[in-house]
Every structure is written in C-alpha cells, then in structure tokens.
Amino acid sequence: MNFGELLKLAHILAIIIGFSGAIGFHVIMPMAARSTDLSFVRSALKFGFVFENLAFPGFVIGGLLGLWLSVYQDWDFGENTWLNISATIWLVAVVGSIAILRPGLRKLNRLANEAPGPEVPPELTAEFKKPLQFITPNLLTLAMLIVLFLMVTKPGVDFAGIDHWPVNT
Amino acid sequence: MANTGEFIKMFHIFFVILGFAGMVGFPMMMRAAAGASGLDTARTCLRYANIFDGLSGIGFLGAGLIGLGLAIYQEWDFAENTWLTASITLLVVALVGATIVQQPALFKLNRLAKEAPGPGVPPELNAELSKPLLRISNGILWLMLLAIFYMMVAKPGVDFSGIDNWPVNT
Numbered sequence: 001m002n003f004g005e006l007l008k009l010a011h012i013l014a015i016i017i018g019f020s021g022a023i024g025f026h027v028i029m030p031m032a033a034r035s036t037d038l039s040f041v042r043s044a045l046k047f048g049f050v051f052e053n054l055a056f057p058g059f060v061i062g063g064l065l066g067l068w069l070s071v072y073q074d075w076d077f078g079e080n081t082w083l084n085i086s087a088t089i090w091l092v093a094v095v096g097s098i099a100i101l102r103p104g105l106r107k108l109n110r111l112a113n114e115a116p117g118p119e120v121p122p123e124l125t126a127e128f129k130k131p132l133q134f135i136t137p138n139l140l141t142l143a144m145l146i147v148l149f150l151m152v153t154k155p156g157v158d159f160a161g162i163d164h165w166p167v168n169t
Numbered sequence: 170m171a172n173t174g175e176f177i178k179m180f181h182i183f184f185v186i187l188g189f190a191g192m193v194g195f196p197m198m199m200r201a202a203a204g205a206s207g208l209d210t211a212r213t214c215l216r217y218a219n220i221f222d223g224l225s226g227i228g229f230l231g232a233g234l235i236g237l238g239l240a241i242y243q244e245w246d247f248a249e250n251t252w253l254t255a256s257i258t259l260l261v262v263a264l265v266g267a268t269i270v271q272q273p274a275l276f277k278l279n280r281l282a283k284e285a286p287g288p289g290v291p292p293e294l295n296a297e298l299s300k301p302l303l304r305i306s307n308g309i310l311w312l313m314l315l316a317i318f319y320m321m322v323a324k325p326g327v328d329f330s331g332i333d334n335w336p337v338n339t
Contacts, residue, residue, distance in 0.1 A: 009322050016189045016318075023190035024197075027220055040213055043201075047217070050197065152182055153175045 004073055011065040015148075018058025022141050024051035029137065033128040038117040041124065045109050052105060056097055059144060063090045066151075082150045089150075093143040100136045108133070174243055181235040185318075188228025192314065194221035196307050202278075203298040208287035211294065215282050222275060226267070229314070233260045252320040263313040270306045 025048055032044035070083055077084050108127055115121040127133065195218055202214035240253055247254050274297075281294040290298075 005323055009319065012322055013318070016186060017193070019186040020190040020193035023187065023224070024194045024221070027194065027224070028217070037209075039207075039209070043210060043213065047197070047201070051194075054193065148182070148186075149179060152179050 004069065007065060007069040007072060011062055011069055014058050014062035014065055016058075018055050018062055019144065019148075021051045021054030021056070021058055022137075022144065025055060025137060026141065036120050038112065038115055038120050041120055042112045045105075045112050048105060049109065052101070056102075059090070059097075060094055063087075063094070066090075080154075081156055082154045086147045086150045089143050089147050093140050093147075096136065096143075097140055100132065101140060104130075104133050104136065174239065177235060177239045177242060181232055181239055184228050184232035184235055186228070188225050188232055189314070191221045191223070191225025191228055192307075192311065194218075195225060196304070199298070199303055199307075203295075205290060208282070208285055208290050208294075211290050211298075212282045215279055219275065219279065222271070226264075229260065230264060233257070233264070250324075251326055252324045256317045256320045259313050259317050263310050263317075266306065266313075267310060271303060271310075274300075274303050274306075 028044050028047045028051060032041050032048065035041050035044065067087065070077070070080075075083060077087070108124065111121070111124040111127055115124060198214045198218035198221060202211045202218060205211035205214055237257065240247070240250075245253060247257075278294070278297055281291070281297055285291045285294055
C-alpha cells in the first residue's frame, strides 16, 4: 500500500465518520422536535451536539485529506470537473455549517437549558419549527451526498468505473 | 454518465455509510443508558440504541447483498479475488455474531426496561447494562468491519486498484 492509498483510506474513513454523525443527527433531532418532555429534548439536544461534533470534523478532515490526496496525486483541478465541483460544494457546506447550523443548534440548546420545565416552552417549539432549523441540516447532508456521488462515479473521467479489477497473476 | 455498475456501487457505499452510522450511534446510546439516573432516560437511550442497531443491521446486510450483486454483475472471480472472498466471509461472521450475541442481550435490556416500574433504574437493569458483553461484541464487530473496509478500499493483491491516475476524457 502506497502513501496515496493510505491517504485515500484515511479520507474515506473521515467521510464515513462525518456521515455517521450526520445520520445520527437526523435520527435524533426530529424526535427532539416532536417531544413535549423537556428532559427528553435536553438529552436529545446533547446527543445532537455529539453527532454534530462528529459530522463537522469528519467532513472537514475528510475534505482536507481529499485535497491533500489530489495535490499529492497531481490531479488537475481544471480538467477534473468532478473534483472542482466537489471541492466547491464541500467548501459551501462547511461555511454553511459554521454560519447557520451551529448557531441554530446553540440557540436551541440555550432555550432548552433556560426553560424551567417539565413541559417544552413555546419558544423552543417555535424555534424547532423554524424552516432554517429544518432545512439547513437536510441541505448540508444533500450537499455531501452530491459530493459522494461525484466522488464515486467521477463523471467525465475514463477508467473511473468499476468494470474490471485485473487480478495479479 | 454513470453506468449500472457504478450505480450499484453507489448504493453499496450508501448502505455501508448507513451501517457505520448505526455502529457509531449504538455504543454512544448504550453508554448513555448505562449512565442514566432515571428510568425514562434509560428507556429513551435504549430506544435510540434499537434504532441505531437496526440501522447498522439494515446497512451492513444491504451493503453485503448489494456488494455481492455488484461482484456477480461485474463477473469478478471470487477464487482469484481473495479480498472479496475474505470480506464476504468476515461480513457473514459479523452478521451471524451480531444476531447470536448482540440481539438477545439487547432484547433482554429492552424487556427489563419495559417491565421496570420506575422512576429509578432497577438494579437488574443496571447490572445488565454494566455487563461487558455488548461492549466486547461491539468492539469485535468494529474490528471486523474495519478489516472489511480496508480490503474494500485497498483491494490487496489486485493491480490497478490504487488511485495513481484518473485519466481525463479528451
């Protein structure tokens, strides 16, 4: 196994950690949004943070390792459009996560911690129902799925497919 | 545009991601359930643990079947591609192991949590949650799945499995 393959392995592993966090986040947050029990919402939000803290570093490190890999392999960004588009979408997703997702999550957490309980206060319910809180994580995951598609199929590139795995003879 | 093989590969990877998502979430929820002070919290954590367990089961079973379909579709020779044979064997062992060891333990935990009167966590449930069986079986499953992951990415013993060049259409 050469260094390029090692980089690829680490790149894919980081992305899997990122997607694991994102999927966990999508499992937990809708349940928190529907619950009327404040203690449940608080623990769900705590888990939401844990999953977000897996997703964000996973995708950031995965992207950086991917960039390192492409530089190491001397891939031309101008010619490899799939790489160019992927890097752009990744950058937009990272910025979107920092600018929108994380502040929104912090606000939800603050509202949950400040509420006297045991019921979920109306401000917290209203915050959960805000379109931005719902749309942002879905859009970010969709963006990463598009990147995943581009990474797997590499459109516009010959031999990117999986038609043959010639075996050592 | 992507061909059929690439689409199958895409689904295969998607299911692998689902599987790993379940594998990441499951131990987190079990740890949280073991540390819960109230029965409600323990029940909630176990409910999440069930979801993540289901996710990993569906993910890896789906990934295995789709991967098998891909190998058959691409006419890869199982005898020559040792990485493929070893991966399938490991996956079957992991799935059977999870069904035999992990599932009964999880069923027992759910039953104890359901039958408990509350509001505190009953000692039997606490004792069951602190047993190392689930942690050990989960650790072994992780090792097996990471070994499969390594073989799938590196494809040891196969030429051109690397990433040295992506020739661009001209």
